[in-house]
Amino acid sequence: MIRTLSEVYAAQLRTSLAVQFQYRASLAIWMIGRVLQPLIYLVVWTTVARARGGDVNGYGEADFAAYYIMQMVVTQATFSWIMWEYDYIIRSGQFNFKLLRPIHPIHADVADNLAYKLLTVVILIPAVFFLAWLFPPTFNPQVWSITAGVFAIVLAFLLRFTIDWTLAMCALWTSRVRAINQTYELTLIFLSGYFAPLAVMPVWIQNIANFLPFRWIIAFPIELTLGRLTPMETLLGFGMQLFWLAVAQVALSLVWRAGVKQYSAVGS
Amino acid sequence: MNQLRVFWTFFRLGAMNELAYRVNFFTQIFQAIMSLVLALGGLAVVFNQTDSLAGWYPTELIALVGIYLLVGGLINLMIQPSMQRFMEDIRMGTLDFMILKPEDAQFLVSVRQIEIWKLIDIVMGLAVLVVALVRLGTQLGVVEAISFGIALLAGATIVYSFWMMLATCAFWFVKTENILVIFQSMYQAGRWPITIYPGWLQMMLTFLVPIAFAVTVPAQALTGRLTGQTLLLAVLVAVVLFALARWFWRYGIRFYAGASA
Numbered sequence: 001m002i003r004t005l006s007e008v009y010a011a012q013l014r015t016s017l018a019v020q021f022q023y024r025a026s027l028a029i030w031m032i033g034r035v036l037q038p039l040i041y042l043v044v045w046t047t048v049a050r051a052r053g054g055d056v057n058g059y060g061e062a063d064f065a066a067y068y069i070m071q072m073v074v075t076q077a078t079f080s081w082i083m084w085e086y087d088y089i090i091r092s093g094q095f096n097f098k099l100l101r102p103i104h105p106i107h108a109d110v111a112d113n114l115a116y117k118l119l120t121v122v123i124l125i126p127a128v129f130f131l132a133w134l135f136p137p138t139f140n141p142q143v144w145s146i147t148a149g150v151f152a153i154v155l156a157f158l159l160r161f162t163i164d165w166t167l168a169m170c171a172l173w174t175s176r177v178r179a180i181n182q183t184y185e186l187t188l189i190f191l192s193g194y195f196a197p198l199a200v201m202p203v204w205i206q207n208i209a210n211f212l213p214f215r216w217i218i219a220f221p222i223e224l225t226l227g228r229l230t231p232m233e234t235l236l237g238f239g240m241q242l243f244w245l246a247v248a249q250v251a252l253s254l255v256w257r258a259g260v261k262q263y264s265a266v267g268s
Numbered sequence: 269m270n271q272l273r274v275f276w277t278f279f280r281l282g283a284m285n286e287l288a289y290r291v292n293f294f295t296q297i298f299q300a301i302m303s304l305v306l307a308l309g310g311l312a313v314v315f316n317q318t319d320s321l322a323g324w325y326p327t328e329l330i331a332l333v334g335i336y337l338l339v340g341g342l343i344n345l346m347i348q349p350s351m352q353r354f355m356e357d358i359r360m361g362t363l364d365f366m367i368l369k370p371e372d373a374q375f376l377v378s379v380r381q382i383e384i385w386k387l388i389d390i391v392m393g394l395a396v397l398v399v400a401l402v403r404l405g406t407q408l409g410v411v412e413a414i415s416f417g418i419a420l421l422a423g424a425t426i427v428y429s430f431w432m433m434l435a436t437c438a439f440w441f442v443k444t445e446n447i448l449v450i451f452q453s454m455y456q457a458g459r460w461p462i463t464i465y466p467g468w469l470q471m472m473l474t475f476l477v478p479i480a481f482a483v484t485v486p487a488q489a490l491t492g493r494l495t496g497q498t499l500l501l502a503v504l505v506a507v508v509l510f511a512l513a514r515w516f517w518r519y520g521i522r523f524y525a526g527a528s529a
Contacts, residue, residue: 029446033453048318182302
């Protein structure tokens with residue numbers, strides 16, 4: 001089983017790499033927004049920090065720089081376009097082909113996503129150095145926190161992908177999933193630590209964020225990698241990631257089972 | 269006069285096409301509310317920590333958000349859909365039908381595709397702007413109002429000319445959809461006054477992708493920050509770019525070969 005799966009992944013990864021490499025110019029252009037967005041937030045918060053004499057709730061200019069550089073990396077590692085893709089392929093009936101395969105379609109999607117991430121690393125790394133050169137960050141790497149950070153990013157990717165994929169299945173019930181997608185993105189922006197470190201957000205937002213999976217997707221890997229967390233907080237973070245991953249997996253299998261029954265192919 | 273009538277016809281066509289899909293009205297309202305929440309929520313979080321951002325006060329930035337939504341709505345109402353269709357026509361060879369009509373072809377391709385639901389964005393932008401203005405109170409004088417009008421018009425002209433020139437490139441490079449992506453990802457920077465960005469980025473947002481003229485300059489006019497020089501520059505850039513776009517279109521169309529012939 002494991003062997004078949006890894007063969008499937010290897011094959012899908014090769015195909016996806018070959019396909020996406022054809023769009024290398026587009027890949028580079030899509031990255032503009034992914035680099036610009038953290039840069040905008042960074043500039044805004046740097047301005048705020050300066051206005052307050054250099055510090056916003058424990059974040060100075062250089063801390064913000066470090067935070068948003070890592071935000072760019074974590075966002076790039078964890079994001080997916082799967083909800084928009086399924087909106088289209090379910091509406092147009094191309095979902096049929098996915099159903100015909102003898103294996104759960106999520107595997108091909110994960111491999112496809114990984115291929116994209118592998119290709120765009122070539123742009124991501126210079127972007128990291130570029131931002132670090134523009135806005136010198138504080139960065140005191142600790143071996144344990146970086147090692148743990150890598151695991152946290154992997155778990156964050158799995159968690160976010162599971163949630164994204166589950167929500168993508170909404171397209172099986174309604175053809176107007178854009179509203180759902182946008183609500184989800186908005187929630188993610190404010191409650192995950194994407195817009196700003198949760199420490200500078202209003203307290204009531206922090207309280208809500210504690211009860212939702214999103215902060216464990218973005219804020220936790222960032223803070224962990226930057227060495228801002230104690231070992232206890234780190235353990236709690238991993239625990240929450242695993243807890244939400246389990247919840248999301250259950251939700252995914254329930255939604256998937258119900259959704260496939262619901263699906264009526266278009267265009268046969 | 270005739271051009272107004274043509275514009276009205278396209279507008280009615282757009283309305284008739286879309287009124288068949290009425291649920292889209294609610295989806296669009298929802299989308300507009302979401303982008304409003306995103307913009308205002310961001311401001312709320314920032315002003316929770318500070319009184320002013322690079323000299324801009326909360327109400328002034330709400331006005332800026334209003335202009336951002338308004339201009340974004342204008343772009344999405346007509347400029348972007350028309351330009352997308354224009355590039356598609358070059359690719360497919362269906363631009364033939366536009367050139368054959370007894371009206372200026374540049375005008376036709378510029379107003380042809382109208383997404384009426386984006387009027388919602390415009391209305392919402394205006395509403396935000398009015399709320400901000402009421403809260404700004406008596407500070408708004410006649411001079412500010414007039415220079416705001418001029419700045420907005422200049423900004424819209426600049427954005428249109430910019431799009432027109434990029435779209436005209438499709439005569440040579442058939443695949444240019446990515447230009448849209450560049451513009452869209454950079455337009456987000458306009459949600460904040462561009463004076464907060466580092467110098468090189470300000471230059472890019474002013475002259476490479478003219479978001480500064482489209483959003484920040486009108487907001488500066490409204491809040492009494494605009495110098496006569498900047499306004500003059502905006503008008504000058506608008507006139508020059510408009511003429512340039514016209515010339516470029518005329519030059520480019522000579523390279524149009526059609527696809528069926």
